[in-house]
Amino acid sequence: xxxxxxxxxxxxxxxxxxxxxxxxxxxxxxxxxxxxxxxxxxxxxxxxxxxxxxxxxxxxxxxxxxxxxxxxxxxxxxxxxxxxxxxxxxxxxxxxxxxxxxxxxxxxxxxxxxxxxxxxxxxxxxxxxxxxxxxxxxxxxxxxxxxxxxxxxxxxxxxxxxxxxxxxxxxxxxxxxxxxxxxxxxxxxxxxxxxxxxxxxxxxxxxxxxxxxxxxxxxxxx
Amino acid sequence: xxxxxxxxxxxxxxxxxxxxxxxxxxxxxxxxxxxxxxxxxxxxxxxxxxxxxxxxxxxxxxxxxxxxxxxxxxxxxxxxxxxxxxxxxxxxxxxxxxxxxxxxxxxxxxxxxxxxxxxxxxxxxxxxxxxxxxxxxxxxxxxxxxxxxxxxxxxxxxxxxxxxxxxxxxxxxxxxxxxxxxxxxxxxxxxxxxxxxxxxxxxxxxxxxxxxxxxxxxxxxx
Amino acid sequence: xxxxxxxxxxxxxxxxxxxxxxxxxxxxxxxxxxxxxxxxxxxxxxxxxxxxxxxxxxxxxxxxxxxxxxxxxxxxxxxxxxxxxxxxxxxxxxxxxxxxxxxxxxxxxxxxxxxxxxxxxxxxxxxxxxxxxxxxxxxxxxxxxxxxxxxxxxxxxxxxxxxxxxxxxxxxxxxxxxxxxxxxxxxxxxxxxxxxxxxxxxxxxxxxxxxxxxxxxxxxxx
Amino acid sequence: xxxxxxxxxxxxxxxxxxxxxxxxxxxxxxxxxxxxxxxxxxxxxxxxxxxxxxxxxxxxxxxxxxxxxxxxxxxxxxxxxxxxxxxxxxxxxxxxxxxxxxxxxxxxxxxxxxxxxxxxxxxxxxxxxxxxxxxxxxxxxxxxxxxxxxxxxxxxxxxxxxxxxxxxxxxxxxxxxxxxxxxxxxxxxxxxxxxxxxxxxxxxxxxxxxxxxxxxxxxxxx
DNA sequence: AATGAATGAGGCTTCATTCAT
DNA sequence: GATGAATGAAGCCTCATTCAT
Numbered sequence: 001x002x003x004x005x006x007x008x009x010x011x012x013x014x015x016x017x018x019x020x021x022x023x024x025x026x027x028x029x030x031x032x033x034x035x036x037x038x039x040x041x042x043x044x045x046x047x048x049x050x051x052x053x054x055x056x057x058x059x060x061x062x063x064x065x066x067x068x069x070x071x072x073x074x075x076x077x078x079x080x081x082x083x084x085x086x087x088x089x090x091x092x093x094x095x096x097x098x099x100x101x102x103x104x105x106x107x108x109x110x111x112x113x114x115x116x117x118x119x120x121x122x123x124x125x126x127x128x129x130x131x132x133x134x135x136x137x138x139x140x141x142x143x144x145x146x147x148x149x150x151x152x153x154x155x156x157x158x159x160x161x162x163x164x165x166x167x168x169x170x171x172x173x174x175x176x177x178x179x180x181x182x183x184x185x186x187x188x189x190x191x192x193x194x195x196x197x198x199x200x201x202x203x204x205x206x207x208x209x210x211x212x213x214x215x216x217x218x219x220x221x222x
Numbered sequence: 223x224x225x226x227x228x229x230x231x232x233x234x235x236x237x238x239x240x241x242x243x244x245x246x247x248x249x250x251x252x253x254x255x256x257x258x259x260x261x262x263x264x265x266x267x268x269x270x271x272x273x274x275x276x277x278x279x280x281x282x283x284x285x286x287x288x289x290x291x292x293x294x295x296x297x298x299x300x301x302x303x304x305x306x307x308x309x310x311x312x313x314x315x316x317x318x319x320x321x322x323x324x325x326x327x328x329x330x331x332x333x334x335x336x337x338x339x340x341x342x343x344x345x346x347x348x349x350x351x352x353x354x355x356x357x358x359x360x361x362x363x364x365x366x367x368x369x370x371x372x373x374x375x376x377x378x379x380x381x382x383x384x385x386x387x388x389x390x391x392x393x394x395x396x397x398x399x400x401x402x403x404x405x406x407x408x409x410x411x412x413x414x415x416x417x418x419x420x421x422x423x424x425x426x427x428x429x430x431x432x433x434x435x436x437x438x439x440x441x442x443x444x
Numbered sequence: 445x446x447x448x449x450x451x452x453x454x455x456x457x458x459x460x461x462x463x464x465x466x467x468x469x470x471x472x473x474x475x476x477x478x479x480x481x482x483x484x485x486x487x488x489x490x491x492x493x494x495x496x497x498x499x500x501x502x503x504x505x506x507x508x509x510x511x512x513x514x515x516x517x518x519x520x521x522x523x524x525x526x527x528x529x530x531x532x533x534x535x536x537x538x539x540x541x542x543x544x545x546x547x548x549x550x551x552x553x554x555x556x557x558x559x560x561x562x563x564x565x566x567x568x569x570x571x572x573x574x575x576x577x578x579x580x581x582x583x584x585x586x587x588x589x590x591x592x593x594x595x596x597x598x599x600x601x602x603x604x605x606x607x608x609x610x611x612x613x614x615x616x617x618x619x620x621x622x623x624x625x626x627x628x629x630x631x632x633x634x635x636x637x638x639x640x641x642x643x644x645x646x647x648x649x650x651x652x653x654x655x656x657x658x659x660x661x662x663x664x665x666x
Numbered sequence: 667x668x669x670x671x672x673x674x675x676x677x678x679x680x681x682x683x684x685x686x687x688x689x690x691x692x693x694x695x696x697x698x699x700x701x702x703x704x705x706x707x708x709x710x711x712x713x714x715x716x717x718x719x720x721x722x723x724x725x726x727x728x729x730x731x732x733x734x735x736x737x738x739x740x741x742x743x744x745x746x747x748x749x750x751x752x753x754x755x756x757x758x759x760x761x762x763x764x765x766x767x768x769x770x771x772x773x774x775x776x777x778x779x780x781x782x783x784x785x786x787x788x789x790x791x792x793x794x795x796x797x798x799x800x801x802x803x804x805x806x807x808x809x810x811x812x813x814x815x816x817x818x819x820x821x822x823x824x825x826x827x828x829x830x831x832x833x834x835x836x837x838x839x840x841x842x843x844x845x846x847x848x849x850x851x852x853x854x855x856x857x858x859x860x861x862x863x864x865x866x867x868x869x870x871x872x873x874x875x876x877x878x879x880x881x882x883x884x885x886x887x888x
Numbered sequence: 889a890a891t892g893a894a895t896g897a898g899g900c901t902t903c904a905t906t907c908a909t
Numbered sequence: 910g911a912t913g914a915a916t917g918a919a920g921c922c923t924c925a926t927t928c929a930t
Binding site: 134138141164165174187196200203209 | 386394397398
Binding site: 269280281284289290 | 898899900901902903
């Protein structure tokens with residue numbers, strides 16, 4: 001929203017080759033920023049570093065993005081979008097509401113496990129970036145919490161689990177997952193994040209009143 | 223040596239118009255820093271602001287603390303200590319292991335509910351302070367996660383709950399609680415944090431396999 | 445890499461109203477620093493002053509030099525290099541070893557006489573810059589002392605002077621010259637430094653055992 | 667000159683014990699400053715360090731000396747006085763003018779050899795202290811150069827050496843000696859400063875036209 | 889599109905000096 | 910006489926942003 005600059009419009013008017021190159025450069029910068037933010041944190045990342053990592057000049061970066069903040073916002077948004085899309089796809093493959101919730105959780109978890117940097121960016125830097133990003137961080141957490149709550153609502157509607165405060169549960173689940181991932185990021189424990197999912201899953205499902213039978217049953221899938 | 227200053231006896235002379243004034247300068251600074259960090263974040267807080275808030279000069283602040291970082295660390299440490307002590311006291315009043323875990327959780331929750339700023343400092347700023355503070359943040363989260371795990375271990379030992387990965391559960395519980403508090407801090411929802419505790423408590427206890435009967439039973443306390 | 449900037453071709457456009465203006469910014473800064481250091485001393489020179497003298501901003505200076513120290517080192521090095529080159533040229537014009545030593549001495553002397561600031565920078569500021577620069581100062585003095593010792597060695601080898609501790613003599617000569625120049629810098633005595641060279645030259649040559657006849661003989665040159 | 671503060675006057679009015687103690691404290695400070703200046707340089711020495719080294723408080727130091735500069739000046743003066751007195755005594759023991767000059771030189775040399783710190787203070791810091799101390803440094807060098815010139819004048823008057831520019835020779839000798847000492851201070855070469863005196867002495871005497879016979883003759887004395 | 893030099897506000901820290909006790 | 914807390918002016922350096930080329 002008002003984040004993009006001339007980049008798009010201007011780049012398109014000239015032939016495809018140019019537009020192509022421009023889009024590539026833009027993505028180069030985004031990639032570079034992504035990695036640098038994740039490695040050094042938002043505040044400790046200088047525009048120079050981003051430019052260097054993107055193999056451009058500072059001026060080049062400013063041609064594509066109006067401010068450092070804009071880069072970060074764009075990154076937050078696109079990363080979240082990609083993750084959400086991934087979750088949607090995984091969920092779509094399931095029909096059972098509990099399986100859906102499980103799929104959503106597992107996808108987020110697996111994605112983070114495979115992309116430390118992404119997790120870092122979304123959950124550590126977002127806060128580290130300062131109050132200015134509260135809105136973004138907020139929206140991000142809200143989005144995932146609501147997504148979970150949605151599946152829980154379905155489960156309740158279908159009678160798969162007893163009625164409960166799904167809003168709160170969504171928040172709590174996300175928080176639990178978040179902390180486990182954060183622990184892994186910061187303390188490096190456990191070594192392989194994936195192996196933590198089964199017990200965590202059991203814990204969360206149980207908290208929502210899913211019968212023990214169902215908990216054990218739902219396969220390891222995917 | 224030289225860490226604490228004189229008591230503060232003579233400072234009390236003006237009765238106590240404002241508790242602020244009666245404190246040692248060192249504490250004034252700590253207070254000012256606490257509030258400013260919580261309000262504007264670590265990086266966005268300038269030493270000038272702290273000095274101004276403490277009604278001193280920048281040099282005055284530096285007389286008491288070597289660096290900005292030192293102030294922050296001191297604050298993290300003392301705040302965590304105070305909270306841990308509070309939890310210990312609350313837990314000591316209980317004998318039943320589940321009640322203990324409950325007491326610990328409730329105390330943390332209630333404390334945060336009463337001190338937004340403290341929560342903000344401990345759980346938001348710690349990240350905003352940059353990678354340099356990962357160790358501190360880490361230790362802090364570790365500390366609380368372990369504390370919870372300890373009570374769960376007792377509960378398992380006494381047969382109050384079935385065996386489970388208490389380490390993981392400690393982390394997850396803390397994360398859940400943390401997120402609920404964070405949501406409240408950032409989105410202002412729910413309006414009164416306290417009312418979220420009962421359902422959250424139920425959720426967490428249930429996740430550890432505490433029988434529904436016990437969940438409903440354990441006192442309403444505080 | 446990135447040590448030298450573009451030539452300075454396009455900068456020459458305005459004919460040459462003032463040589464100052466035709467130089468690269470980097471050189472402008474170096475010039476400004478040279479003068480400011482020489483006038484106020486290393487410690488008493490603020491980066492702001494250098495920037496102002498170079499008609500740039502502080503940030504501009506930092507674009508070209510990483511630290512204040514870096515500027516000083518660069519200045520020491522280049523100044524010493526230029527002087528050494530000058531001495532080499534003067535010496536190359538002579539064949540007789542005594543004449544060589546004489547040429548070296550006279551060149552240094554004359555250069556200082558013509559550039560108070562250079563002398564000030566190399567021999568007064570180097571100390572004023574603090575222990576951190578001892579190495580540089582050291583290297584500088586060492587360099588000149590050794591240069592002199594070298595010519596003396598040749599003279600001894602050719603039998604022009606009797607064997608003697610050339611190393612020590614080099615140091616002593618340099619010290620003598622240094623002090624005479626320093627006296628002139630600090631006390632303004634004598635008014636015209638050049639007129640001190642003949643007697644000083646006699647003194648030094650005599651100290652090395654050069655026969656009186658030779659002392660009087662060696663040309664007036666320059 | 668306007669350097670002393672209340673110290674003297676006030677301290678005297680009360681009994682001897684007190685005055686005694688005060689004088690002691692004052693000297694403690696001077697000693698501490700002497701060592702600290704010599705070790706870290708004038709600019710890099712903080713009043714705190716002096717106070718700490720003197721086992722007093724900063725306020726205590728300021729009771730005895732109005733400014734940091736005052737301490738330094740006092741130190742320069744008293745150190746130079748002590749050295750001059752020592753030289754005077756050594757010279758008084760000789761009658762021959764050449765022997766006198768030799769005694770003066772040797773005394774300075776030996777004193778520095780035995781007190782690196784003193785040499786450092788007088789010859790490195792004096793410059794390092796910045797332009798503000800040019801006068802003091804100047805006076806110091808002038809003093810010694812003149813002292814030497816005085817003995818040379820006597821020697822010329824007695825016909826021990828041929829007429830020459832004694833003023834210049836005094837400066838040159840002092841410079842030579844100074845540089846040799848400086849080399850020793852900064853580069854640590856030679857390991858034992860004393861052993862450099864004999865050849866240096868020969869060099870200097872020779873430069874003034876002292877016959878080789880006399881040079882070899884004048885004993886190692888003292 | 890891109891470059892990279894330049895800007896300038898602002899940040900953290902140091903330190904000589906003052907002053908109430 | 911002494912203490913040590915407090916002051917405030919600098920000082921060095923960083924960095925997001927701008928702009929001429």
